[in-house]
Amino acid sequence: MIDWVLLVIAAWIGVGVLGIAALRQFKLVARILFPLGGLIGLALAFAALSALPRAPEIAILPIGLPQLPFHLRLDSLSAFFLLIIGAAGAGISVFAAGYFRQGAGTPPGLLCCEYHLFLASMAMVVLADDAYAFMVAWESMALASFFLVTANHKVPEIRDAGFLYLLIAHIGAIAILLCFGVLQANSGDYTFAGMREQSLSPFWASAAFLLALFGFGAKAGMLPLHVWLPEAHPAAPSPVSALMSGVMLKTAIYGLLRVCFDLLHLHLWWWGVTLLALGLATALFGVVFATVQTDMKRLLAYSSIENIGLLLAAIGLGLLFRSYGMNALAALALTACLFHVASHAFFKSLLFLGTGSVLHATSERNLGHLGGLLRYMPWVGWLMLVGVFASSGLPPFSGFVSEWLLLQSFLFTPGLPDPFLNMFIPIVAALIALVAALAGYAMVKFFGIIFLGQPREENLRHAHDAGPWEKAGMLWLAAWCIALGLLPNLMIQFIDPVTRMMVGEGLAKQAAASGWWLLAPTSIERASYGPVFFLLGIIAASTLAFLLVRLFYHGHVRRSAPWDCGHPWQTPRMQDTAEGFGQPIRQIFEPFLRLQRTLPSPADTKPFYKVVLNDHFWHWLYLPISRGIEYLARQVGRLQQGRISIYLLYSFITLLFMLFLVQR
Amino acid sequence: MDNLITQLINLFAAVILMLAFAMLSQRRILTLIHLFTLQGLTVVASTVAVAYVTHQHHLYYSAALTLALKCFLIPYLLHRLINRLNVRWDIETLINIPTIMLIGIVLVVFSFNLALPIAKLSASIARGTLGIAIACFLLSFMMMITRAKAVPQVIGFLSMENALFFAATSATYGMPMVVELGIALDVLVGVLILGVFMFQIREQFDSLDISHLEKLKED
């Protein structure tokens, strides 16, 4: 199977190379190469699907340095993530075929090359089985995405965002490299197989865990390393944002799972608590910021931070159970995590793609200038609604299932040997419920302000719906959101081998026992959820009501102007703005935010109101660090004198010093 | 039957905790006094329940003493006090009740952790309530910190004593009678002295807002 997977990845790289060959032939790139990439993604998804339940397969690719080939391994964990990369990538590629327009910035062929290299490197990250291959793939992923983010590099903000992204990605990469250094435990063997053999002391295992947490956390957008995310994701073109938010962040989750559950054999309880606390803080932070955003792509980027937080919390819970040897419960928590990985990949990609279509139709990212688009872009609007429901965790869509599984795994904690933790964890569950409810608020704001109400600007009335390619891509992703929501047992069958590999237990047996339509992770008495019946119940009740009303009464509808409360006129400006909709949250969570407000004086004839919302972390963490570094650099800068003889003197002193060292 | 009464003691403990939280987030001074009386009553009820289950007769006496003091005498004194100080309908400006309650929850978790090893040693039937007693103690303490007016602070002090009494009953079936009498007297005298103080504060500053005491600081 692994040969097929490698072939598929090679095909992606091939498409990228073809893109270089057809550098400026826009039609060819858009209509042939991108759909081809989508098809390859589909093939990858199928290959991964068939590889999921199989035993691990190993391949050695003789690329790179002599004596240092790429070790690759396809096991259930990597197959699951390949499935996500392939399936989400397919939809996004098809969308991209219709999305990219001719214009300024990177030529289309180069964009196509970077895009497919990005996809291929993500797949390679997941397949890598030694530190060398992993780091090569990881770095090429970071670089490819960096160039994609800065596709429109003429804009200074985008350049800044790209720089920040690259910087944090590299600080993270250093931590990952160090983590591998700790994991190989002086054996000099950098293959993952070698690392699995090592048994580390608790101290070194903790060091490896913390380094992995830092490194992968930086990529995932964990607090306080999240600052690049809301800058870089909105800056990129929409399909790239979708790929980064929906898929790339998941590779960091993959890395964390790989290190915690595969490479490390020791599990300490405080690791789980750390992850839980960090995840919760990240989720809460992300969702509060998402509700107060006024830029639609930034809102989604913050919502990604929230989802990453939930994933981290689930992993933390899994680690906690694992450290106490409660493997069945660890499997439940990890199933929740992996399910959410899948569901977030699809709904967030869908939402980002939708913002891309809106952006094309209106060339407007600011929520304050949008509105009423459901009438002019019905396809995009209704498909986005599916994503919005999934994202707010409403049954029977995919987001709810993962939320449900996560809450279930939290409620199982009374069984931990530590009473303090027993008491602590239900509180976390309550806070997760709060996060989920706030996500609903953010999503109602997102959808309501863009698609509902009256258009806030005149030119929105000429907005056009998305083209066939874009529709097809979004349809594919929306179908996944619905399918995952309605048939969770099917997905759990796929997740089962993965958790079995990580903690030795899986949920498939119980899931199969209760029938395909009922999700009951432990037993029906304990908890159950039947999404199909749920949907049928709502549909039946609604349709019955509809038919009865029609039958007994009548279907007359009169159209008229909306009720204006006696005002002489009503304008679209009277609707809630994005700021207005987020205002209650801003008021409640004011300590979270750094507010800068300019209020107009009452006598002002042209009043101007301005609010700038900032992140405390910039002020408290990043600015001091950057100031420190600047100071150090200035000190080092004194060495620079501009005279050749002084530079020669530096070399001379260095030479003398080296000779002195050699002599000793 | 005994089983039910043990559950009843737990219920009383929960009610005491609930009242502590209610006092923490109550703005009106008059309601605060009512809540305090109610808390005293609950403490009495739980003491009687413990006495009934364990047949410790001296607990009946201390319950009666508490009833007389905490449910009748001190509330009466407080009512008189707020009438004469004319602060009966005063409302305090409390900032951000949810935050205060959040800190309260952290305190509850903390005191549970604190009580865990002690409760394991204790043989009392109500040992599970020790954590709640400690939590109530800390909550009352916090109430004293967050209040700006003098009367609520005094009520905080008194409810702290309630919590201590409850802790003593639940952990070791109460303190020796002499100690209890002494404490009761102390509390009474404390209330009287604090009452006198309040008049003095008002004389001095025309207000019961104790932030005025900062003016006494020498610059």
Add this chain to the structure above:
Amino acid sequence: MNLSGLLSQFLAIMAALLLAPLLTGWVNQWRAWLQNRSGPGLLQPYRMLRKLFIKESVVAESASPLFRMAPYVAFGCMLLSCAIIPTLSTDLPLSPAADAIALVGLFAMARVFMALAAMDIGTAFGSLGARREMLIGFLAEPALLSVLFTASLISQSTALTEIVENLAHRDFVLYPSLAFAGIAFCLVSFAENARVPVDNPTTHLELTMIHEALILEYSGRHLALIEWAISLKLFAYSCIGLALFFPWGIAEAQAPVALILAIPAMLFKLAIGGFLLALIETLCAKMRIFRVPEFLATAFLMAVIGMLTHFLLGS
């Protein structure tokens, strides 16, 4: 899935559909009496529903299909929630389809649909109502979940029927944690059902509206469905409260006599609950909107303390 299960399921749905307006009428009647008014009579909600169904529906020019869909979805959600809450019997074939968490999801679904529909018209009050409704929702939802968590921690299950069986038909035990949960639940249900300390269901002043602002644009049969859904929601919340805190009288599986007895028991409990609701509504004054987050945060924290107490006193 047997005959008696189907029967009790059918009975539960019919009871909800028919009795929900009666409960609303009962509460309104008592409120009128307590406020020294003569009141419109118990059957007024039925008369109103009938009249609204007959009347013509006026829909705003700018309304999209979402606006016309929302009442049906809200009604469907509320009916389904009444079908899975054990009102009369714990033998409900539909109940495995949704547990306590899914029930909260169901309420959230109805809320999100109504909020989106209110924003759809694009009037100032519609979006104001949507914002306020979501503000209440985001705090009430986790609070309700925490209340249900407390109950499910006690009975080691999140299935509502299982919780009720455990609370009603096993040994009688006093649960202190349920005292906290009960208070939190009361606060939440006032907020969720747009009752007086939070919202005034009979207000005609647009600026103070929360729930009414959401449905300002609806008329005719759409409004009838929404009003019915609101009644069903009140009924559902009352039944959750009764099931969690006063579960006695709810029939078990295969017990036809108990099922027949369960109807008067439920009526009796609902009558008392409705009276208490009217009493509290009469005694309380409506809060300012800015106090509502504080009110609901208190409810949320109360529910969390309830969970804590379960562990404090449980171990």
